[in-house]
Amino acid sequence: MSDKFSSILKLTELDDFITPSQECIKPVEISKSKKSTKVDIDKDGSYVEIDEFGEKTKLEKATITLNDCLACSGCITSAESVLITAQSITEFQNVLNANTSSTTAVAIAKKTIVISISPQSRASIAAHFNLPIKIVQRKLEILFKRILNCDYVFDVSFGREFSLLESAAEFVARHRKQLENAPLPMLCSACPGWICYAEKSHGEYILPYISTTKSPQQIMGTLVKYYLGEKFLNKNSRDVDCVLSSSEVLDLLKEKSIDFVGLEDKEEEIDPQQQMFRYLDSETGSPYGVEGSTGGYFEFLYRYAAKELFGVEVKEIEYQVGRNTDFKEASLVVDGKKVMTFAKAYGFRNIQNVVRKIKIGKLPYDFVEVMACPSGCINGGGQIKAGSESLRDQKVLIQQAEDRYNEQQLLQPQQDQQINEIYKQWLNGLN
Amino acid sequence: MSLNEISVLSYDQPSKIWNIEWSPDGKLLASCGDDKTIHIWMEESENKWVVLQKLEAHEKTVRRIAWSPDGKYLAAASFDASTSIWEVNNGEFNHISTLEGHSFEVKSVAWDASGQLLATCSRDKSIWIWQMEDDQDFECISINNGHSQDVKCVRWHPSLEILASASYDDTIKMWQDTDGDWECIDTLSAHESTIWDIQFNASGNRLVSCSDDRSVCFWRLDSTTGRWKLLSRLESVHSRPIFSVDWSHNQELSPTEQLICTGGGDDSIIIYHQKQQQQQQQSDSSSSSSTTPNEIEQYEILYKHEKAHKSDINSIRWNPKKPNILASSGDDSTIKIWSFVC
Numbered sequence: 001m002s003d004k005f006s007s008i009l010k011l012t013e014l015d016d017f018i019t020p021s022q023e024c025i026k027p028v029e030i031s032k033s034k035k036s037t038k039v040d041i042d043k044d045g046s047y048v049e050i051d052e053f054g055e056k057t058k059l060e061k062a063t064i065t066l067n068d069c070l071a072c073s074g075c076i077t078s079a080e081s082v083l084i085t086a087q088s089i090t091e092f093q094n095v096l097n098a099n100t101s102s103t104t105a106v107a108i109a110k111k112t113i114v115i116s117i118s119p120q121s122r123a124s125i126a127a128h129f130n131l132p133i134k135i136v137q138r139k140l141e142i143l144f145k146r147i148l149n150c151d152y153v154f155d156v157s158f159g160r161e162f163s164l165l166e167s168a169a170e171f172v173a174r175h176r177k178q179l180e181n182a183p184l185p186m187l188c189s190a191c192p193g194w195i196c197y198a199e200k201s202h203g204e205y206i207l208p209y210i211s212t213t214k215s216p217q218q219i220m221g222t223l224v225k226y227y228l229g230e231k232f233l234n235k236n237s238r239d240v241d242c243v244l245s246s247s248e249v250l251d252l253l254k255e256k257s258i259d260f261v262g263l264e265d266k267e268e269e270i271d272p273q274q275q276m277f278r279y280l281d282s283e284t285g286s287p288y289g290v291e292g293s294t295g296g297y298f299e300f301l302y303r304y305a306a307k308e309l310f311g312v313e314v315k316e317i318e319y320q321v322g323r324n325t326d327f328k329e330a331s332l333v334v335d336g337k338k339v340m341t342f343a344k345a346y347g348f349r350n351i352q353n354v355v356r357k358i359k360i361g362k363l364p365y366d367f368v369e370v371m372a373c374p375s376g377c378i379n380g381g382g383q384i385k386a387g388s389e390s391l392r393d394q395k396v397l398i399q400q401a402e403d404r405y406n407e408q409q410l411l412q413p414q415q416d417q418q419i420n421e422i423y424k425q426w427l428n429g430l431n
Numbered sequence: 432m433s434l435n436e437i438s439v440l441s442y443d444q445p446s447k448i449w450n451i452e453w454s455p456d457g458k459l460l461a462s463c464g465d466d467k468t469i470h471i472w473m474e475e476s477e478n479k480w481v482v483l484q485k486l487e488a489h490e491k492t493v494r495r496i497a498w499s500p501d502g503k504y505l506a507a508a509s510f511d512a513s514t515s516i517w518e519v520n521n522g523e524f525n526h527i528s529t530l531e532g533h534s535f536e537v538k539s540v541a542w543d544a545s546g547q548l549l550a551t552c553s554r555d556k557s558i559w560i561w562q563m564e565d566d567q568d569f570e571c572i573s574i575n576n577g578h579s580q581d582v583k584c585v586r587w588h589p590s591l592e593i594l595a596s597a598s599y600d601d602t603i604k605m606w607q608d609t610d611g612d613w614e615c616i617d618t619l620s621a622h623e624s625t626i627w628d629i630q631f632n633a634s635g636n637r638l639v640s641c642s643d644d645r646s647v648c649f650w651r652l653d654s655t656t657g658r659w660k661l662l663s664r665l666e667s668v669h670s671r672p673i674f675s676v677d678w679s680h681n682q683e684l685s686p687t688e689q690l691i692c693t694g695g696g697d698d699s700i701i702i703y704h705q706k707q708q709q710q711q712q713q714s715d716s717s718s719s720s721s722t723t724p725n726e727i728e729q730y731e732i733l734y735k736h737e738k739a740h741k742s743d744i745n746s747i748r749w750n751p752k753k754p755n756i757l758a759s760s761g762d763d764s765t766i767k768i769w770s771f772v773c
Contacts, residue, residue, distance in 0.1 A: 323562070323570070323572055323611070324572065324611040324612070325611055348574050349559075349571045349572060349573055349574045350571075352532045352559075352571040352574070353570050353571055355532075356531070356532070356569075356571070360568070362568065374612075391609075391612065391614055
């Protein structure tokens, strides 16, 4: 596999579901079944085994270890490796190549390719090339549209705004005890690494605490497909069909001998419909961002809930750093009393404490922004790593990416009229 | 020179006794094994040992145990992937906490010198560091990944916050907190197979390791670089894998009088000492940093006692208070207490 996720996730020689890889030390009892079987993903997203007669059997869940979850979507079973392979650069290029093929028959089946850029990946690429975020945004548009012939380049941040609004509404509803089986603390659901680990290792007792809101990437995929679907897309069951990590984008550049820094970065005319999904300031060309490089869940929900539940307008959030920089908390004090406490818990050591304290009923928070990677998404499993193995170099690069991320123009989701409009329509549509 | 058996402590039910540890005051002995229990032994009358309490909390083998430096807590690492914590109150042991999180068998557990930090290691290749809170609950402060295989043993430096780990990947790693993150600061390679046990000397500038490759290695801390160098490797000292090693930390003995012991699959106990030549140069590493590595520091076998147990010796430990008293445990369901007479 050529995927560029964390090295911990590089699994080899996987050929059968549940069978541990050769290096795997997990003592799973293997029931040797039929000879030539294939693992595939069914329409509903479940994993099925297909035997030599084409008979499908739904596969049971495999348990997963901590290390297997250290980065997004990396998993131990071959069924999930099918999923990972489907996210690779090869898969992406196959679609591109099919589209550029000139035969009429293929042209009919031509797919519309929509690229959604994650703001953390953009920051990672900006830090790598030492370029301003605005310039990187334009160069990425040029890269995908002009060179790679994709149809649209959008911004995941647009989807994130809905995720923030929806999470905030969910939190307030949980706090007011308006939802069934939805206790506090509410745990953030945006990080796939954390969700993967929580579902597979701590399912029953931890899931009720996890927010039911989709991640920004999932929402973006859904929005693109359903909101704009009638105009130019066929409906499809998956929110997002293919994910390229930041470092895979680098590989793509290398493979195609593209000089990224040398790419044009002139602003071009784009129709208004697309402009909305590009989610950037049309005058300055700067992408819109929020406070907080993990998507700003903590900050947005804190301010929203303070106002909604306690009528308090929060200006500065005063954080208290825990025993490590990946654990922070802040409390809202009203009339000398702590009324609400939020925490950020990044990386697996802090996740362990969250899980442990929930289990013994001693987690003193109302909301926890849980992220699997230390330093959060800016240091995600797919982000570009420092050239050397040194932890110090890596930390410097993370800080540079963080700084680039903060070059984005701040905009609160509620401030954007289009978002509000779509959000209303969207919710009405759902209810 | 002789090694005299002074007591034999026998389990009621057959059990491999995987580990024994003396309480810091040297008065109690804790043992654990594949019967899933922890036995706490006390000397009722001279050389007569009885079980004070049998602790049961695990579903599988208890692989190793560790006393906190003040003797108030006992931690036990189990193959059921959890670590249990016991509080000692007026001689009574109460189960106060269970640490979960490792994906597979927990192989070893160790308290640091302050008694605040606890390290556990597992077949899942990771090392976890826990901190005890005021409310006696534990917080995980670090998950160290670095070993490529099963981690067999963890040991803290006797005074510094440095953790040593030994693995099935044939290496020893040193870990230290740098800006809130625990990093591997050194990897020690010399063994050719699994390293089963390690121990620092009392001042913490030497380390001894024993391995499945039947050798014992002595390591020296280079105080200028902070790195560990191999001082000497004693080959084929046992005829089978060496499972346990200890370096005495007895306050009544001078640094060069401290003895090292090993026990292994050949059922024998071996005692080592530092060669007594040119004693004046054997002072602690705190001497001036300009001195070159001491080439003549060597260790040698002082005494070998064969057939100490009927079967594999899994654990061997010096009594922390009584000079030259040691205990050993084996697959033969017994613990033996020995007196070494020079």
